[in-house]
Amino acid sequence: MADRTHPVELHCGPDQGRAGGPDYTAVGLRLGMLDVVRSSEEHSLVGHLGPDLLGPDWDLNLAVHNVQRDPRPIGNALLDQRNLAGIGTLWAAESLFAEGLSPWLPASELPPERLRALIVRAQRFLVINKAHAVQSSTGERQAGRTSYVHGRAGLSCRRCGTPVRVEPIGEAPQQRVMFFCPTCQPPPTM
Numbered sequence: 080m081a082d083r084t085h086p087v088e089l090h091c092g093p094d095q096g097r098a099g100g101p102d103y104t105a106v107g108l109r110l111g112m113l114d115v116v117r118s119s120e121e122h123s124l125v126g127h128l129g130p131d132l133l134g135p136d137w138d139l140n141l142a143v144h145n146v147q148r149d150p151r152p153i154g155n156a157l158l159d160q161r162n163l164a165g166i167g168t169l170w171a172a173e174s175l176f177a178e179g180l181s182p183w184l185p186a187s188e189l190p191p192e193r194l195r196a197l198i199v200r201a202q203r204f205l206v207i208n209k210a211h212a213v214q215s216s217t218g219e220r221q222a223g224r225t226s227y228v229h230g231r232a233g234l235s236c237r238r239c240g241t242p243v244r245v246e247p248i249g250e251a252p253q254q255r256v257m258f259f260c261p262t263c264q265p266p267p268t269m
């Protein structure tokens with residue numbers, strides 16, 4: 080498991096280092112967690128994954144169903160790879176911002192059409208970015224301009240000017256951080 084203070088980068092593939100450039104079968108950038116196991120033990124990690132947003136068998140209805148029945152906040156539900164596989168903290172934060180949803184809204188209380196729009200948005204971000212080393216939700220690839228909220232704590236929201244906030248979400252050892260704009264993404268009303 081990675082030390083949280085040192086972002087891990089993983090590149091692996093049988094053709095790495097050959098003439099003509101690398102041909103990776105797996106790439107991970109700034110990973111918060113990384114487990115490496117033998118192929119024979121893969122089931123111990125991936126046997127319980129939800130539908131893969133970039134996989135050939137992507138199933139939007141199943142992903143919506145899994146998230147909808149999750150009793151936790153939507154931010155947690157999106158990051159849980161058992162619900163749907165492929166969303167990390169970057170795309171969870173950017174998708175929630177784009178849809179104007181607080182990460183702390185209970186997933187099960189979101190109208191199905193909003194949940195669906197959120198997951199479609201996240202999938203679109205992943206598809207658009209899968210061929211880029213620099214991940215961007217804004218369409219810009221220059222450093223400091225690639226996200227609306229992720230990594231921008233204390234900076235002004237690009238939409239409304241309110242300082243972007245960051246708070247922990249989830250429970251140890253799966254605790255992560257979530258960036259959000261408290262104005263564009265109003266918190267749940269008690």
Ligand SMILES: [Zn+2]
Pocket residue numbers: 236237238239240241260261262263264
């Ligand atoms: Zn805002």
